[in-house]
Amino acid sequence: MNNIYAYTDKKQYVNLEGWLSFTENASDQTVQFRFKGGKVINVYTPNGVQYDCFTEVTPDSTNNFSLVTEAYNVGTSDDIDLKTINYPILGWRHIDGIAYPVALGLPCNTKTNEIARMSVLDKSTKKLWRVDNSKRFESMSHYIDHYYSQLERKAA
């Protein structure tokens, strides 16, 4: 990464080259970058700018994974409709120990923290896990049951 400048909360432009990791604070609309030696800077991102685009992409050479999201509409508790959408994964971004998919068909304004809550389907084992590794699902039906029960709780 060469000469990527960000405007910080100290009202200065800082070169982000060499950052080690970052943490997004969605409610404050800020991103905290950490550097070697412990330097920390806070960057204000009022428009949800995709700071993760600064990281390299590793093309997926396996074609073994899909990004899965659930799409649903909730009317009454009797007509909850849950569907899934599969997006082909063409590459990966490795940030803070998490592999974020680069998937075909995702809108450009999909934020990193939104991708973190989506799931990856391993087509060879049929198992799924959330991108942020916080949940694993043994099968697509397990995945659907999980989100369906969440929907039912919300609708109740």
Add this chain to the structure above:
Amino acid sequence: MLNQETKTKIIIPAEPDRYELINDIEVNGELQFSAHPIIAFELSDQLLYPIYVGQGAFSHEDLLLKAIHDTKTDSCYTVDGLNSVTNLATFKADLTESYELDKNWSK
């Protein structure tokens, strides 16, 4: 605010024959479709722009509303990521219906 410089990246799909760009063109008052093999994607501004074989040089802006057809699953995704449909026939039917409505509206 972050400088919006982005890293452009060319990604070659693991399955080279899997994706095609669907182009629509008006011929004698009818909407016709053609499919162009996609040999790679250009990652720019968080979107995957197809690099395809065939006639017509489209700008990124032109490409935004065009569809990428996943021939393996038959799914279609517009390049801007705002629309996805489960099969190519539905995508063509939806686009043709919009085209006919626009045509009738302008009469």
